[in-house]
Amino acid sequence: MSIFDEIDRIMRRWQRFFEDLEKEIDEEFRRLASQQYQSPRRPRFYYxxxxxxxxxxxxxxxxEFGNVRGRKQGGIEVVDExxxxxDVVEDDGKIRVVAEMPGVEKEDIKVRLSNDNRTLIISASGKDRKYYKEIPLPAEVIPDKTKASYRNGVLTVELEKKDKGRGGFEIKVE
Structure with missing residues (x-):
């Protein structure tokens, strides 16, 4: 079997998976649309x-990303957030996290680090949208050296690694 046969097999499997997922999402959307009640907890859109x-x-x-999630027992659910x-990009001594979060204002965004400084937690609550994600970081970071900016719907967080470079202590060979 050639590499191209293997790629073709994988792509057919993914195509079947996404066709099944599309059917499930369509059925769930139709079910939600047919409900007559209006609930403040009901999402205004599906993403x-x-x-x-x-x-x-x-x-x-x-x-995967968005507010449509698969359930462990089957089916899907639509959540508020x-x-x-x-994307997490790791350079020598730095980590950059870029998150697409359109539809919220800079003042609506909260960015924090977990107690062990190894997880970045992003949340935002705007007029029409809510975002939430916990992002495991590839290394421990220095909280005081963290910077965040938000422009054109994109949040960029720059973090400095606690242990820059390859780490450890260099020992001189005699």
Whole structure:
């Protein structure tokens, strides 16, 4: 079997998966639309997306985002908070987290670090949208050196690693 046959097999499997997911989402949307009650907890919109990248081991990695989530017992649920699409970029000594969060004001956004400084927690609550995501960081960071900016619906958080470079203590060889 060639690599192209394997890629074709994987793509057919993903196509079936997304076709099934599309049917489930469509059925859930129709069910929600047919409900006659108006609840303040009912989301005003439905937002779902995914990103497929190649992992370091050569296998595809799928990351989902939005406010439509699969349930463990089957089916889907629509929640108030949107999980934003995020990227974590690690450079020498720094970590940059970029999150797409359109529809909120800068004042609506809260960014904080967990007690162990290894998880970034992003939340926002605007007029029409709510966002929430906990992002595990690849290294411990220095909280005092963290900077965040929000422009054109994109939140960028720059963090400095606690242990820059390869870490450890260099020992001189005699």
């Amino acid at each position: 779902y997306g995914f990103e497929i990248t190649m992992g370091p081991d050569g296998k595809p990695v799928v990351r 949107i999980e934003p699409l995020t």
